[in-house]
Amino acid sequence: MANIEHLQTVNVPAAKVYETLTTAEGLSEVWTNELIVRNQVGSMNEFRFGGHDADKMRIEELIPNNRIVWRCMDSDPEWIDTVISFDIEEKNGKSFVTLRHMNWKEVTPFYRSCNYNWAIFLYSLKSYCEQGEGLPYQKRKF
Amino acid sequence: MANIEHLQTVNVPAAKVYETLTTAEGLSEVWTNELIVRNQVGSMNEFRFGGHDADKMRIEELIPNNRIVWRCMDSDPEWIDTVISFDIEEKNGKSFVTLRHMNWKEVTPFYRSCNYNWAIFLYSLKSYCEQGEGLPYQKRKF
Numbered sequence: 001m002a003n004i005e006h007l008q009t010v011n012v013p014a015a016k017v018y019e020t021l022t023t024a025e026g027l028s029e030v031w032t033n034e035l036i037v038r039n040q041v042g043s044m045n046e047f048r049f050g051g052h053d054a055d056k057m058r059i060e061e062l063i064p065n066n067r068i069v070w071r072c073m074d075s076d077p078e079w080i081d082t083v084i085s086f087d088i089e090e091k092n093g094k095s096f097v098t099l100r101h102m103n104w105k106e107v108t109p110f111y112r113s114c115n116y117n118w119a120i121f122l123y124s125l126k127s128y129c130e131q132g133e134g135l136p137y138q139k140r141k142f
Numbered sequence: 143m144a145n146i147e148h149l150q151t152v153n154v155p156a157a158k159v160y161e162t163l164t165t166a167e168g169l170s171e172v173w174t175n176e177l178i179v180r181n182q183v184g185s186m187n188e189f190r191f192g193g194h195d196a197d198k199m200r201i202e203e204l205i206p207n208n209r210i211v212w213r214c215m216d217s218d219p220e221w222i223d224t225v226i227s228f229d230i231e232e233k234n235g236k237s238f239v240t241l242r243h244m245n246w247k248e249v250t251p252f253y254r255s256c257n258y259n260w261a262i263f264l265y266s267l268k269s270y271c272e273q274g275e276g277l278p279y280q281k282r283k284f
Contacts, residue, residue: 006261007254009284098254112149112240119148119261130283141272142151 004101004115008122012129014065014090017097020129021068021086029134030124045070049137057084065090078110095129097122146243146257150264154271156207156232159239162271163210163228171276172266187212191279199226207232220252237271239264 010017020026024037027047034048041062046054057070060083068086072079087098099118104111120135128134152159162168166179169189176190183204188196199212202225210228214221229240241260246253262277270276 003249004257005249005254006258007251008258098251107145107147109149109240112147115146115257116148116150116261116264119258120265122258123262123265 001102002104002107002111004099004104004111004118006099006119006122008097008099008119008126010095010097010126010129011093012095013093014088014095016129017086017088017095017125018065018068020125022062026128029128029136031121032137034138044073055079061085076110078104078108079114097125143244144246144249144253146241146246146253146260148241148261148264150239150241150261150268152237152239152268152271153235154237155235156230156237158271159228159230159237159267160207160210162267164204168270171270171278173263174279186215197221203227218252220246220250239267 020030022037022039024035027035027037032047032049036046038045038059039062041059043059045057045059047057048054054074055072056074058073059069060071061067061069066088070084072082072084074080082104083100083102085100085102087100089096089098099122101114101118120140124135162172164179164181166177169177169179174189174191178188180187180201181204183201185201187199187201189199190196196216197214198216200215201211202213203209203211208230212226214224214226216222224246225242225244227242227244231238231240241264243256243260262282266277
């Protein structure tokens with residue numbers, strides 16, 4: 001098994017980061033503007049990137065201002081049954097966000113590409129929370 | 143042992159990526175403008191980030207337009223004896239750059255932060271190679 005793990009500092013309180021990661025408004029600025037976001041454990045979030053089928057993420061855990069866990073139910077075969085978590089720790093008004101994408105079967109070119117792209121997700125999260133403008137899929141240059 | 147592995151597409155030929163990663167001009171735009179770069183196996187590159195001591199990287203391998211390997215000789219204790227490699231594969235005028243930072247003793251908050259920051263290095267590399275403007279340490283917002 002292989003995991004992806006990142007730590008990012010976002011200079012806003014945890015409540016702002018949590019809200020961004022649990023609402024269509026926030027995730028459309030940070031990740032992709034083709035999405036369906038539900039905010040309830042057991043429900044399915046859906047994210048689209050261009051012409052591909054939706055990535056479906058079942059919401060496994062929601063602890064307000066602290067922790068979000070998704071399990072990937074439909075996506076690229078390498079993603080199915082992987083688990084994505086966001087842990088938010090607030091200190092002195094700043095948020096320390098640990099992102100984990102766990103249970104990859106092996107380290108592949110797709111793993112390496114996704115590791116890069118999760119960092120860009122966190123870069124976009126920081127930019128949106130601090131300055132009001134994210135870098136979603138639709139604005140990126142590949 | 144834990145590794146960091148990223149894959150990034152840069153829409154320029156491999157020669158441009160290789161030149162960027164082996165010259166003071168290139169690395170000062172991509173990583174930090176406080177640096178000493180030598181371009182010979184066995185020599186030491188030095189990189190400074192603000193007030194810290196220099197990170198010293200011994201050049202272990204140089205295969206023009208294809209592969210660069212550094213071994214960290216002085217830096218944060220978690221980096222010492224870790225190995226950083228860049229593999230560049232060119233297809234149809236594009237470069238596929240695999241960055242590895244290998245031999246971490248364990249996954250720590252510093253590992254997670256560095257994983258994020260290596261992606262930003264690759265984002266900066268892409269921006270510099272494709273558009274002429276990188277995002278070195280001195281221009282970043284933390």
